[in-house]
Every structure is written in structure tokens, then in C-alpha cells.
Amino acid sequence: MTNIASTTNRAGKFPAIFKRREFFYHDGKGLRRFSLSVEAQLSGAALMLALLLWSALAAAKLMIAAPDGRVAQMERQVQSMQADVQALKRHAAQRYGSTAAAVEKLGLAPERFTGTGGPFEAVEPLKTADPNFKSLFTSWKKLDQLEQGTIAIPSTMPVKGTALTSKYGVRSDPFQGRAAMHAGVDLAGPLGTPIYATADGYVERSNWVGGYGNLVELNHGKGIQTRYGHLSKALVTPGQRVKRGDLIALMGSTGRSTGSHLHYEVRIDGKAVNPIPFMQSNEYLAAVQRRAALALGGPGGN
Ligand SMILES: [Zn+2]
Structure with a gap:
């Protein structure tokens, strides 16, 4: 779990973002509550899921007609989250930049890893989503693809003590x-x-x-x-x-x-x-690889 700890340190600038939080979204029938732990948010995949729900919330705003106070409450939450979006985007850009630099040092273009596929290809953000959310979604998707892609990069020694x-x-x-x-x-x-x-x-x-x-x-x-x-x-x-x-x-x-x-x-x-x-050994790249492997395989997955 050291990789999560180190991510927490780097995410320390955004304490408002990385705390247990609840998301509200509308599934077409009613308002749903969705709670997300800090650990889950620190995995790119979970963050993407949160953003999708967030997009759904934006869509729900358009659908809900009954003004029983809940819509107003949702709107307030969305407004406060909007401020987080900018910080999250900066965080994603910073992480992408560091990873891209480590990859480029090896003579590899980051685009080798961000070009195709990826686990989020099937869940593009809703067309109704706020453009701000959409651009954050894109940033995180690109970051996630690059980080997942680093798994293919040879690192460590093929022989010990040689x-x-x-x-x-x-x-x-x-x-x-x-x-x-x-x-x-x-x-x-x-x-x-x-x-x-x-x-x-x-x-x-x-x-x-x-x-x-x-x-x-x-x-x-x-x-x-x-x-x-x-x-x-x-x-x-x-x-x-x-x-x-x-x-x-x-x-x-x-x-x-x-x-x-x-x-x-x-x-x-x-x-x-x-x-x-x-x-x-490149410690930064090794940490990214461990985190990516964890996100793919899940804890305990071997
Ligand atoms: Zn030889």
C-alpha cells in the first residue's frame, strides 16, 4: 500500500478532493447516493467512475422538474465540485507530465501508450455532460492509458547481482x-x-x-x-x-x-x-507500474 501512501502525499495539495465523499446522481427513477473512499478515488478507474456519475448528475439536473429542495442541493454540490475540477485537471496534467518524462527518457513516445484502447473506451462521457467535466474525463482517460501502458515497459534486472x-x-x-x-x-x-x-x-x-x-x-x-x-x-x-x-x-x-x-x-x-x-531503476516509473498493475489486477490479484 506504499504506492497509495505516496500518491496521497502528492495529492496533499488537494485535501478537499481526496477525502471520503458522496456523489449524488439520478438514474432516471430517483436520486441515488454513491459514496467513494479516498483509496478508491486515488485509483484512476474509480475516479473515472465518479466523473461518469457526476456527468449523470449534470444530465439529471435537466430531467428533474420537481423542485423539492433536492435539486437546489444538488446544484450547490455541483457548483462546489466545479471548483475541484480545475484542481483535479492540474493534478492529472502534473501526473501525466511526470510519467511522460520518465517514458521519454527511455526513448519512447507517450503516444505509444495513449493512442488506442483502454478500459474506458466503452464509457465515453454523456453528451449532455458539462464541457468542464468532459475535459477532465479526457485528461484522466489519457493519464490512465499512459499509466496502464507503462506495464509493458521493461524495468528491473533480468538477473540479480550480476x-x-x-x-x-x-x-x-x-x-x-x-x-x-x-x-x-x-x-x-x-x-x-x-x-x-x-x-x-x-x-x-x-x-x-x-x-x-x-x-x-x-x-x-x-x-x-x-x-x-x-x-x-x-x-x-x-x-x-x-x-x-x-x-x-x-x-x-x-x-x-x-x-x-x-x-x-x-x-x-x-x-x-x-x-x-x-x-x-526509476523509482517514479516503478511506482506508476505498481499502481497500474494494482488497478488492473486488483488487490491480492497475482
Ligand atoms: Zn550478447
Whole structure:
């Protein structure tokens, strides 16, 4: 729950927003009350739900004719919430900016993650909704898509406590002695050292591939893949789903290899990129990834 605590700290500027609160909306038959906890509001998904109900409330205002005091009360609530909208929009923009910066540092455009799909695609705001709410809805949807998208980004180390023995880029080929492109990094360790998935995804292949020897390739979605080569043993099979940190293979020296090590690649749109920035821990991004995984899987979901 540390991620929620840290979000609370960042949300500290808006104490009026992040407290247990009740929403009123009209479902066409009568006025309904909907209570939302702080924890729920801090998850983007729940906030979206609240905004939808809020939109429904705006629509209800147009439908309710009976002025028995409740409409006036609702209107007062909507007015006070309108003030919150601006603060929430700023908060969303700030969070989006920080996440986008962390993603861009890795050479990835944020649009890679916000372009398509997303859990809120099916529930566009009501046409009757206040434009202010609509723009807040859009901001939060974009933020949510970006944060959910970061799950596909490799982070953490594929091997624990290992030594980097060969960097990405042009190097002297260990077999031929002439300059050749090295498409990944080499991490040395004893035979049988555990190797872990660096992001959620599924196993695209797990077989012998020429110079790679035994190779596991993971597809993380959004055009991102990782490769783990020279394995003594693969512990996953094609099509299998994996989570970040799952044990997927054991280190070896199969294929074109001079000693026990892992050849690790990060590939974007089918092209190998330097894995080093992805292996360096970024606390902000890690927190976003944990929160996104929690929102998707739910507490206790594994
Ligand atoms: Zn290598």
C-alpha cells in the first residue's frame, strides 16, 4: 500500500478532493447516493467512475422538474465540485507530465501508450455532460492509458547481482575478432542462475535460435519485446502469460557463447535498443507500474 501512501502525499495539495465523499446522481427513477473512499478515488478507474456519475448528475439536473429542495442541493454540490475540477485537471496534467518524462527518457513516445484502447473506451462521457467535466474525463482517460501502458515497459534486472560483461553497440566480435554490432547486453553469472521477466507479457517463443542458443522471447505489447539468450534451460512455453519478476529461465552458455552468461535484449518495433536505461531503476516509473498493475489486477490479484 506504499504506492497509495505516496500518491496521497502528492495529492496533499488537494485535501478537499481526496477525502471520503458522496456523489449524488439520478438514474432516471430517483436520486441515488454513491459514496467513494479516498483509496478508491486515488485509483484512476474509480475516479473515472465518479466523473461518469457526476456527468449523470449534470444530465439529471435537466430531467428533474420537481423542485423539492433536492435539486437546489444538488446544484450547490455541483457548483462546489466545479471548483475541484480545475484542481483535479492540474493534478492529472502534473501526473501525466511526470510519467511522460520518465517514458521519454527511455526513448519512447507517450503516444505509444495513449493512442488506442483502454478500459474506458466503452464509457465515453454523456453528451449532455458539462464541457468542464468532459475535459477532465479526457485528461484522466489519457493519464490512465499512459499509466496502464507503462506495464509493458521493461524495468528491473533480468538477473540479480550480476556483472555486466559486454555492452550494447559495436564491439570486437569474440569469435571473429572484427567489429560487429552487439544487439544487447551480456550479464555473466554461474550456470543455472535464475533469470526473471523484466515486464508483464506473454511468451512469444521459447526454442533454439541459431547463435542465441536456447532463447526466450517475451512480447510485452505496445511493440515492446525482450529476448533472453544462451539459456541452459527455458522454464516457460510459448503463449504462456508472465508477470514482471517471474522466473522464466536458467542461465547457460548455449549457442554462440564463450561462457555462462545471459544475452539480454530490449526490442522496440522489432529493433534492438540499448537495454541499459531500461535496467536502471526509476523509482517514479516503478511506482506508476505498481499502481497500474494494482488497478488492473486488483488487490491480492497475482
Ligand atoms: Zn550478447
